[in-house]
Amino acid sequence: MVERAANHTPGCAECNKSTAAEGQTAPALVDAWLVPAFFSLIMLIGLVGNSLVIHVVTKHQQMKTVTNFYIVNLATTDILFLVCCVPFTATLYPLPSWIFGEFMCRLVNYLQQVTAQATCITLSAMSVDRCYVTVYPLQSLRHRTPRMALAISVSIWIGSLLLSVPVAVYQRLEAGYWFGPQIYCCEVFPSVHLQRAFIIYSFLAVYLLPLLTITACYTFMLKRMGQPSVNPIDSSYQLQAQAERAAGIRARVSRMVVVMVALFLICWGPIQVCILLQAFGMRSYVLYKLKIWGHCMSYSNSSVNPLVYAFMGNNFRKAFKHAFPAVFLWRTRQRVRPGNMGAQEGGEMDRQAPTGQAEMHFLSSGS
Template sequence: MINLSKTSVIMHTDCRMLDVEDDGDKHPFLTDAWLVPLFFSLIMLVGLVGNSLVIYVISKHRQMRTATNFYIANLAATDIIFLVCCVPFTATLYPLPGWIFGNFMCKFVAFLQQVTVQATCITLTAMSGDRCYVTVYPLKSLRHRTPRVAMIVSVCIWIGSFILSTPILMYQRIEEGYWYGPRQYCMERFPSKMHERAFILYQFIAAYLLPVLTISFCYSLMVKRVGQPTVEPMDNNYQVNLLSERTISIRSKVSKMVVVIVLLFAICWGPIQIFVLFQSFHPKYQPNYVTYKIKTWANCMSYANSSVNPIVYGFMGASFQKSFRKTFPFLFKHKVRDSSMASRTANAEIKFVAGEEGNNNNNGVD
């Protein structure tokens, strides 16, 4: 979870350390004041459009309502809530000198931000566990992996995320400060340094470390299972073998897509999680212009994660590509025409070859 107050306070502290002339009560307007909000706006545009399309495609096409896709829809929902309810408020911290939205929004935005990040972590863990279950127990999973179970798990994920995020409400508040005049900041206020470090460590473990370790364990089991020889069908039926190979191929592609999504999460959220941990536990940490730039970059990385997942689905998810083309055929009219023509040509060639073989067989019989 990215703390609103730490971003704001560090930004203003670093600004005081810059070589900027004091122009009365007017605070300096840095390049980051428009560059970072512009980047956040781009993230919001791409993320909202992409994640909305993902949810729409899954809800519209019945064949897309699988267990994995329900988790993907849940992930898209967390990204949308995060983008709408959290990113705009964080973006205002860069051009504005302080928090202007009041005490209620201070608590609500920070709480919702923690909830969505926590829900994302648990959803990714559930997706990885789901893929592990399919790989290790392919037959047993047919009975238990249903959209209904996935929906129940998704509801439990949200309930658990709300419960795990409640400590935010106790510590988040409005504090008075001074930077080119009296300001108000939305920040966490702890009874002691020990409480602060305990809370930061709790956030790091619950929202990053534990999910990453669990996911890594799941994929280690998957790699071990994939390395084992598969059981061949009792009969050497060509169609059975072909269907088995196709099923394995499809599951492998889905698992690879989930792996990429998890890796992107770990890469995008890792820098800010490690930075906050370093900031709280390093005894000689001093905020300056360099640390401000690093944290700004880490914030942008973490927020960008909410917009990259739909791109992954588009490039790696064959079912998403097909469903998207069915939903918006006018965007792929030329490609659909070309593919249908190629399909007709291929069918004609198959019929021609089959006819030739039939003629040859008849001639041989005669």
């Protein structure tokens, strides 16, 4: 999410002026090195993870599905955000001033808003898509096409680019004072009401509506999966077998839903709440620290997306293993040891037995 503070330095201007007048330098804050280090870790993990997602999908024909198209779009958005925004934002903490000029001030903050909005709307589109294929499996065969997924993704990008224009228009360089004269990159709206209106819009579009959409879709899927689908004439054994299989599937889906909703809440909630509080007049050192933590959590979402929405799927794990066999070589050697032969044979038998994977296509990232 866009950092809407004028700078990252706490304290009032009058105190800073008086301190500077006494010949003292700016204090060495822990944020100056800790936050950039965390951003560097986020960038490394995010670039590697998202690049692997794109590599696995583009190199395997069986992975080129509608669901994976959304995942690739999500990975591309995260890479764009990590490359174009994270390095510039990291410099705000060790450097007292913005040093990249007014054009980059507008561009970086504009891209932050665009990518954040595109990411959250793409996550919502993925949830709706998985809900549709689960609830209406036959109808989805006609309507869920790569062309439709492409049209939706392009619409998401066009909408995000247009709706984020106010960030570029009202972003500018402002003079400030923090142990000497400084230059800050900040948003300056024509009025406080317009600024608050845009912040409320961002809260709804980037956080609240996607959260409600994701939660509603997966709740509806769980409810749908809990309904029996066998005919009354089926034997009691078939009823019991299907009930046990459905219970196992619901348990796995429930864990997946909890992970998705929890990550969305943790990654995007703090910064959104802090921005709302700040927009409506709350100013404190505690809020400043909470906003830094929320800023880090929102950025970390770009590095955890590949793990949650790709590598937790069975088909992605198989394709990743096929693309990078050396990574899994140690597991193969472990299985061929004499003491593990029985476990290996049992695993093969389990894979041959029906596991109800057909009902899990919407979570396998391969449907």
